[in-house]
Amino acid sequence: xxxxxxxxxxxxxxxxxxxxxxxxxxxxxxxxxxxxxxxxxxxxxxxxxxxxxxxxxxxxxxxxxxxxxxxxxxxxxxxxxxxxxxxxxxxxxxxxxxxxxxxxxxxxxxxxxxxxxxxxxxxxxxxxxxxxxxxxxxxxxxxxxxxxxxxxxxxxxxxxxxxxxxxxxxxxxxxxxxxxxxxxxxxxxxxxxxxxxxxxxxxxxxxxxxxxxxxxxxxxxxxxxxxxxxxxxxxxxxxxxxxxxxxxxxxxxxxxxxxxxxxxxxxxxxxxxxxxxxxxxxxxxxxxxxxxxxxxxxxxxxxxxxxxxxxxx
Amino acid sequence: xxxxxxxxxxxxxxxxxxxxxxxxxxxxxxxxxxxxxxxxxxxxxxxxxxxxxxxxxxxxxxxxxxxxxxxxxxxxxxxxxxxxxxxxxxxxxxxxxxxxxxxxxxxxxxxxxxxxxxxxxxxxxxxxxxxxxxxxxxxxxxxxxxxxxxxxxxxxxxxxxxxxxxxxxxxxxxxxxxxxxxxxxxxxxxxxxxxxxxxxxxxxxxxxxxxxxxxxxxxxxxxxxxxxxxxxxxxxxxxxxxxxxxxxxxxxxxxxxxxxxxxxxxxxxxxxxxxxxxxxxxxxxxxxxxxxxxxxxxxxxxxxxxxxxxxxxxxxxxxxxxxxxxxxxxxxxxxxxxxxxxxxxxxxxxxxxxxxxxxxxxxxxxxxxxxxxxxxxxxxxxxxxxxxxxxxxxxxxxxxxxxxxxxxxxxxxxxxxxxxxxxxxxxxxxxxxxxxxxxxxxxxxxxxxxxxxxxxxxxxxxxxxxxxxxxxxxxxxxxxxxxxxxxxxxxxxxxxxxxxxxxxxxxxxxxxxxxxxxxxxxxxxxxxxxxxxxxxxxxxxxxxxxxxxxxxxxxxxxxxxxxxxxxxxxxxxxxxxxxxxxxxxxxxxxxxxxxxxxxxxxxxxxxxxxxxxxxxxxxx
Numbered sequence: 001x002x003x004x005x006x007x008x009x010x011x012x013x014x015x016x017x018x019x020x021x022x023x024x025x026x027x028x029x030x031x032x033x034x035x036x037x038x039x040x041x042x043x044x045x046x047x048x049x050x051x052x053x054x055x056x057x058x059x060x061x062x063x064x065x066x067x068x069x070x071x072x073x074x075x076x077x078x079x080x081x082x083x084x085x086x087x088x089x090x091x092x093x094x095x096x097x098x099x100x101x102x103x104x105x106x107x108x109x110x111x112x113x114x115x116x117x118x119x120x121x122x123x124x125x126x127x128x129x130x131x132x133x134x135x136x137x138x139x140x141x142x143x144x145x146x147x148x149x150x151x152x153x154x155x156x157x158x159x160x161x162x163x164x165x166x167x168x169x170x171x172x173x174x175x176x177x178x179x180x181x182x183x184x185x186x187x188x189x190x191x192x193x194x195x196x197x198x199x200x201x202x203x204x205x206x207x208x209x210x211x212x213x214x215x216x217x218x219x220x221x222x223x224x225x226x227x228x229x230x231x232x233x234x235x236x237x238x239x240x241x242x243x244x245x246x247x248x249x250x251x252x253x254x255x256x257x258x259x260x261x262x263x264x265x266x267x268x269x270x271x272x273x274x275x276x277x278x279x280x281x282x283x284x285x286x287x288x289x290x291x292x293x294x295x296x297x298x299x300x301x302x303x304x305x306x307x308x309x310x311x312x313x
Numbered sequence: 314x315x316x317x318x319x320x321x322x323x324x325x326x327x328x329x330x331x332x333x334x335x336x337x338x339x340x341x342x343x344x345x346x347x348x349x350x351x352x353x354x355x356x357x358x359x360x361x362x363x364x365x366x367x368x369x370x371x372x373x374x375x376x377x378x379x380x381x382x383x384x385x386x387x388x389x390x391x392x393x394x395x396x397x398x399x400x401x402x403x404x405x406x407x408x409x410x411x412x413x414x415x416x417x418x419x420x421x422x423x424x425x426x427x428x429x430x431x432x433x434x435x436x437x438x439x440x441x442x443x444x445x446x447x448x449x450x451x452x453x454x455x456x457x458x459x460x461x462x463x464x465x466x467x468x469x470x471x472x473x474x475x476x477x478x479x480x481x482x483x484x485x486x487x488x489x490x491x492x493x494x495x496x497x498x499x500x501x502x503x504x505x506x507x508x509x510x511x512x513x514x515x516x517x518x519x520x521x522x523x524x525x526x527x528x529x530x531x532x533x534x535x536x537x538x539x540x541x542x543x544x545x546x547x548x549x550x551x552x553x554x555x556x557x558x559x560x561x562x563x564x565x566x567x568x569x570x571x572x573x574x575x576x577x578x579x580x581x582x583x584x585x586x587x588x589x590x591x592x593x594x595x596x597x598x599x600x601x602x603x604x605x606x607x608x609x610x611x612x613x614x615x616x617x618x619x620x621x622x623x624x625x626x627x628x629x630x631x632x633x634x635x636x637x638x639x640x641x642x643x644x645x646x647x648x649x650x651x652x653x654x655x656x657x658x659x660x661x662x663x664x665x666x667x668x669x670x671x672x673x674x675x676x677x678x679x680x681x682x683x684x685x686x687x688x689x690x691x692x693x694x695x696x697x698x699x700x701x702x703x704x705x706x707x708x709x710x711x712x713x714x715x716x717x718x719x720x721x722x723x724x725x726x727x728x729x730x731x732x733x734x735x736x737x738x739x740x741x742x743x744x745x746x747x748x749x750x751x752x753x754x755x756x757x758x759x760x761x762x763x764x765x766x767x768x769x770x771x772x773x774x775x776x777x778x779x780x781x782x783x784x785x786x787x788x789x790x791x792x793x794x795x796x797x798x799x800x801x802x803x804x805x806x807x808x809x810x811x812x813x814x815x816x817x818x819x820x821x822x823x824x825x826x827x828x829x830x831x832x833x834x835x836x837x838x839x840x841x842x843x844x845x846x847x848x849x850x851x852x853x854x855x856x857x858x859x860x861x862x863x864x865x866x867x868x869x870x871x872x873x874x875x876x877x878x879x880x881x882x883x884x885x886x887x888x889x890x891x892x893x894x895x896x897x898x899x900x901x902x903x904x905x906x907x908x909x910x911x912x913x914x915x916x917x918x919x920x921x922x923x924x925x926x927x928x929x930x931x932x933x
Contacts, residue, residue, distance in 0.1 A: 015455075015459070027468060140595045140596030144551075144555050145570065148573075148577065148584055208702075210749040210750045214750040217740075219733075219737020219738055219819070220737065220763065220768065221767065224767060247460070251462050255555065270556055273467040273558065274558075292459050292460070293459070
C-alpha cells in the first residue's frame with residue numbers, strides 16, 4: 001500500500017511538471033506582441049521595447065522558464081502582465097468561489113446519482129426509462145445551453161433566484177446558498193444523468209455476481225444485501241466516475257462562471273485567455289492540474305482502501 | 314459480464330465499450346438495414362443528413378448573406394422575409410443557422426479524425442506489443458484523461474489563436490484516449506485468442522494479423538465511439554465559440570448562442586434556434602451511437618437486456634410472506650411436478666430450458682440430478698431455491714416443500730415469493746464455484762455470522778461461537794484464522810468448506826448442492842464429498858446434488874434423475890441405473906465417464922455422434 005501511494009504521488013508530480021512545462025513553452029513562445037497589447041496602439045516603439053524588457057520578453061525562453069520554475073517552487077507565480085497583481089493572490093481570491101461551486105455540485109451529484117442509479121438498476125421500469133431519456137438529453141444539450149435555459153426560466157421568467165452574482169460564504173450563508181442554486185443546477189444536470197448511468201451499470205454488474213445469489217440463499221433480506229454488499233461492491237466504480245466528473249466540472253466552471261458572473265477560477269482563466277495574460281493563465285493551469293492530481297490521489301487511496309486485497313498487502 | 318447499456322458520452326465509457334466490444338460481432342451485411350429499421354436510428358440519420366446537406370450547400374442556398382448586417386432590420390421576429398427573424402445586427406438568423414452547420418461538421422469531423430489517427434494506431438501497438446511503448450502511452454493517456462479539456466483549450470487558444478482547426482485538433486488529441494483504451498483493451502483480449510495464434514503459426518506477419526484479424530474485431534466499438542466523439546466535439550467547439558474564442562468572421566451556432574444570451578432579456582428567441590440546432594445534432598450523434606451499438610453488437614445480449622426489462626421478474630425486493638398459505642398434502646420433503654422454466658425472447662416467444670420435470674425427495678435422502686451442460690439441471694435446482702436469474706420465468710408445474718407450495722399462480726403468473734422465508738432457514742444452497750460465491754469485500758467471519766444474527770436471531774457472541782464451531786465441523790484446522798480472513802486469502806477448497814459451513818449453519822431440511830466439487834482439485838474433491846456425506850448423516854438433510862459426474866452420484870446418492878435438453882430422460886435408484894441404464898443418453902453419459910477406466914457395467918456406449926462431441930470437448 002505504501003509503495004502504491006508513493007508511486008501515485010510521483011506519477012502525479014511528474015504529470016504536473018510535464019503539463020505545466022508544455023503549457024509554459026506553448027504560451028510564452030507565442031506571446032510575441034503582448035507589450036503592444038498592454039500599452040495600446042498609441043504607444044511608441046520605444047515604450048513597447050521598454051515594456052518588453054520589463055516583462056523579460058527579451059530573455060531567451062529557456063532562461064525565463066527556469067526563472068518561472070524557480071519562482072513556482074517557492075510558491076511565486078509572478079505578477080499579472082495587465083494588473084501587476086500577484087498571480088497567487090488573484091487565484092486565492094477566486095479559488096473559494098470555484099471550490100464552493102464544484103464541491104457542492106459533486107456532493108449533490110454523488111447523492112442523487114447513487115439514489116437514481118441504484119433505483120434504476122433494482123427496480124428498472126419507469127425510473128430506468130426516465131434515466132435513459134434524461135441522460136441522452138443531458139449529453140445532447142451542451143452545458144452552457146442548459147445554463148441559459150435554467151437562467152431564462154428561473155431567473156428571468158419566474159424571478160425565483162438571482163440570475164448572476166456571488167455572495168461569499170463568510171458573512172451571509174443564506175445568500176451564499178441562494179447565489180449558488182442556479183449554477184449548481186446547471187452544472188449538475190448532465191453530471192447526475194451520466195453518473196447515475198454508470199452507477200446503474202455498476203450496480204447491475206454486482207447484482208449479477210454469484211455471491212449475491214449465495215447471500216440470498218442464506219436468507220438475508222434484500223435490503224441488507226443491497227445496502228451492505230451490492231453498494232459496497234459498486235462503490236469503487238462509483239468513486240472513479242465521480243472523480244472523472246470532478247475533472248469535467250473544473251472545465252465546466254469556465255462557462256458556468258461566465259454565464260452566472262461568478263468571480264471564480266474559470267472566470268479568471270477566460271479573462272486571462274482573452275487578454276493574453278500568460279502569467280495568470282499559467283497559474284490557473286498549474287493550480288487546476290494540481291487540484292486534479294490531489295483529487296485523483298485521494299480517490300485512488302479511497303478505492304485502494306476499499307479493496308481488501310490492496311489494504312491487507 | 315459487461316453491461317452494455319451505458320449510454321453516456323463520457324470518455325470513461327471506453328472501458329465499458331471495450332468490454333462489450335470484445336464480444337461484439339463485427340459488422341455484418343444488413344447492419345445498415347437494422348439501423349434504419351430502428352426508428353430512433355432512422356431519425357438520427359435523417360437529422361444528420363439534413364445537417365450535412367446544410368453544411369455543404371448552405372452558403373449557396375441561404376436566402377441572405379449570413380454576415381450582412383443591417384441595423385434597420387435588427388431584432389426582427391420570425392416571419393416575413395426573414396424566416397426566423399434577425400439578430401441584434403440585423404443579420405438573417407435562418408441563413409446563419411444554415412451556414413453554421415458547416416463549422417459544426419468541421420469540428421466533429423476534425424476531432425474524430427485526429428482522435429482516430431492518434432488513438433487507434435497507438436492503441437494497436439500498445440495492446441499488441443506491450444512493453445515500454447505500452448507503459449509510456451498508458452501513462453500519457455492517464456494524464457490526458459485527468460486534464461479538464463476546456464482549460465487546456467483555453468490555453469491553446471491563447472497561444473495559437475481562435476480557430477476551429479486549432480481547438481479541434483487539440484481536442485482530438487485529448488479525446489483520443491477513449492480510442493486508445495478501447496483499441497488497446499480489445500487487442501489485448503484477442504491477442505491471445507486461438508485464431509490469432511493460428512494466424513501467427515500459419516506465418517502471417519504482425520502487420521497482416523493486426524490488419525485482418527484485430528482491426529476487424531475493434532471496428533464495431535470504434536464506429537460507436539466515433540459517433541459519440543462527434544457529439545462531444547460539437548459541444549466543446551460551441552462552448553468555445555460561446556465564450557468568444559471562435560473565429561469571429563464565421564457564423565457558427567456557438568456565436569449565435571452567445572448573441573442570443575447577450576439579448577436574453579430582450580429577445581430570448583435568438584438563443585432558441587441555435588440551441589435547438591445544436592442539441593438536435595449532438596443528440597442525433599448520441600442516439601446514432603446507441604442505435605449502432607444495438608445494430609452491431611451481439612443480438613443475444615441485446616435480447617437479454619430487453620427481456621430483463623420485462624415485468625415478469627422475480628425481483629430482489631419481493632417481500633412476499635408465508636402467512637395464509639394453504640398447506641398442500643404431500644408425502645415427500647420435496648416434490649416437483651411438471652416444472653417448466655423459460656426465458657422470454659425479444660420476439661415475444663419464451664425459450665424453454667426446463668420442460669415437464671418431476672422429481673421428489675424424502676428426508677435424509679440424497680438425490681442426484683445428472684446431465685451435461687445446458688441440460689437444465691442447474692435451472693431446476695435454482696427453481697427449487699427461487700434463485701433463478703431475474704429474466705427467467707416459471708412456465709408451469711409446481712414445487713412443494715414440506716407441504717408448502719413454492720411455486721404458485723398469482724395474477725396469471727407463477728410466483729416464487731414464498732421461498733424468501735424458507736431460504737437460509739430450512740433450505741440451503743452450496744454453489745459450484747467457491748471463490749466467486751464469497752463477497753470479496755467482507756471477511757469470512759462476517760459472512761458466516763451475519764445470517765446467523767439476522768436470519769436465525771442468534772446474539773452476536775453466540776453467532777460467532779457457532780460460526781467458529783461450524784468451521785471446525787467442516788474440517789478447517791485453524792477456524793479463528795479463517796474466520797478473520799478475507800476470501801482472497803484462502804484456497805478454493807477452504808472457500809468451499811466455508812460455503813458448506815454457511816449452508817449447514819441453519820441446520821436445513823433441504824440442501825441443494827450445485828456441482829459442489831467441480832471447481833476443485835481432485836484430492837480436495839474427495840475430501841469435500843466425504844464432508845458432504847458426513848454432514849448429511851449428522852443433520853439428516855434431504856440433499857439434491859446437481860452434477861455431471863456419475864462417480865459423484867455413485868459415491869453419494871440414493872436415487873438419481875438424468876436430464877437432457879431440459880427434460881427428464883430417466884430416474885430411479887442409483888444402483889439400478891448404474892447397472893441397467895435404459896435410456897440411450899444415460900448409457901452415453903456412463904460410457905463417457907468410464908472411458909479409459911475399467912467399466913463397472915457390461916454396457917459401453919456404441920458409436921454415437923453425441924459421444925464424439927463429448928470426446929472432442931474433453932480433448933480441448
